[in-house]
Amino acid sequence: MNDKSVYLDNAAATRLDERVLEAMSPYFFQTYAVATSEFAYSQGIEAKEALDGARGRLAGLLGVTPEEFIFTSGDTESSNIALKGVAKALGKSKGRHIITSRIEDFPVLQSAKALEKDGFSVTYLGVDGEGFVDLDQLEEAITGETILVSVQHSNQEIGTVQDIEAISKICRSRNTLFHCDATHSFRRLPIDLSRVPIDLLTVSAHTIHGPKGIGGLVVRKGTTLGKLMDGGFQEFDRRPGLENIPGAIGFARAAELVDEAENDRLRAMRDHAIWRILNEIPSVTLNGSPVDRLPQNVNVSFHFVEGESITLHLDMRGFAVSTGSACFSRSLQGSHVIYGIGGDHERAHGSIRLSLGRYNTLEEVDAAVTALAEVTRELRKISPLGK
Template identity: 45%
Template sequence: MTIYLDNANTTKPDPRVIKAMMEYFEEKYGTPGGEFGHLFDEDAREAIEITRERIAREINASPEEIIFVSDEIEADNMAIKGVAWAGGKGKVLTSRIERKAILKTVERLREWGFETHEVGVDRKGFIDLAELEENLGGAILFATHLGNFEIGTIQDVRAISEMVHDKGALLYVDANHAFGKVKIDVKRLGVDVMSITSHLIHGPKGIAALYIRKGVKIKPLLDGDLRERGLRPGMINVPAIVGFGKAVELIDYEDSKRMAGLRDELINMLLTIPDTKLNGPTGDRRLPNNVNVSFSYVEGESILLHCDMRGLVFSTGSACYSQDLLPSHVIRGIGGSFEDAHGSVRLGLSKWTTEEEITQAYEILKDVVIKLREISIYGGKK
């Protein structure tokens, strides 16, 4: 039996999502183009608008404020570059524990003449609001997250929004890992632009959405036709959008409550293993499906490989597991040591994760960590 706990990387599509998509592969395979179209095109257009309305209701937005893109990386690029280009030269801020797509997009803006700054965080991953306020002078945008992709920290976006807007800047929020797990109201949070994705809520891969508050100026990355308000020209992935909409329809926050209980149970069990520390906060300030711990004296990659052979799947912040061969910048960003980063693992629960799987995951991890410590250079640390 395989225990899949890498749901912060991607989730298994719900069978009901796949069923909804199949009709738009096999029968209604048109794609909307201009203002008017034939029957196939109009079927596709109607399906897209149903999903747009469904997403808008879920986050308390208007349908015309929702734009479809291919994934969260395109969303990051469109939001950050688009707002920056529309706002002219100025300072663009982010935090040091964002996803690489956000950090690299801001880095690109720096190459193009924008002033940039990465705001620090505390040991739990919460943004340093004092440092943020100090650097907002002359800023046009602050790009951050609602729920951290690696350690699960849920930011106080409302407080951040008030501070950012008070200085005349705009706020972009990556809500990809929080969407479908915590309730989101864009008006209450006060966000200007926000990204959400399908594949983390048991929907298809290759489709995401941007919320762009009415009145926010943003320039497109690509030139072409007028689809998606002219902000995202090109072919529209109708089946994926339909699947996204079905996944949104299936969101049930009772699943989040159940995941949070299993999350805490797994954290408590893992912390009984000597020389283990939790990365990120506890309780309601942590995403309900996120577990991230660091095991001293062992490499995360070694843990992952041995667990994988025993049917337990998750991810690690170890440098060896990273394509750029650098340890987790998030663990380092919260003040963790290189050892903490190298020995960190992230386990992501889903609505289908069971009590039995949590117990088995703990037993496998405990056994693997103890065995790896026995053969490590640290003299049999257990």
């Protein structure tokens, strides 16, 4: 490993903030009681208060009540609970139809596919060239049998931000539950559920320099939801298992450490990188919206060259960037997101994503873009794809 390597992929946001660990530390070594012991002894009360304090802080940031926020092991579990929980609760009464989009992240997409095998029907909404769901198409797709619409807030690869307020209103007016995967947008973009009627919302700590292994799911009051796992009564009887109190405390602290100034700084670095790439490198396409875009996301496709080759050459120069989705990078399949926005094989295989985090500097971003320009130039010289 190159010790000076610069993380410019999804991992950039998973570097733990030292202040988060500091906040967690007392719950490793001093207050480590089991929260469900609250009726047995006083440390149990303290543990329960710590857990509920973290819950309340996160709920407050989202505009919901503490009782509407449950902790999970991460966004994968949260989205699984949302989709399968609604299917379980309403599949035998209201109907067996679910609507999602073609460019969702894998926890939603694969849960939907699993439900298809269980006899549910799923509509996969198409998106336009920038990745936006067509709201008219959504309206048309909803039937009396539709029990859930699951559309992400922002895309995991190309950063496109959906109009979730409009989607939520359509769902509300058609009496259909709405789940929104906000894994990548939580704290990077405003989300206020006191104003926007979203029934279920997935969030995670690992995208904001919080600990791995902890996430959350908003379940608005009155939402009927079956259980994915069975065991104890924890998390309002919605998610069993020993409470991960250090994780919950770390999640809340991480959420509070993100502020608008930081998001503005990321936005500026993002646009600087995009501007330089589009102007200094020939034959390149921006993937996703130039406007409604995650502050931390850059995604471009280079013609006449494979994304895999670019990442390897950038790695040798000390820059860690990604192609496609982190979940599936080993598969060498083209990105389903790039195909979803109408990209062809070349564009899907030539895409490169930079994800920016708190610890990235403009200097690093500049150096990465310069390296990117050199690497693509060199690779195109020897490319069998022509130029």
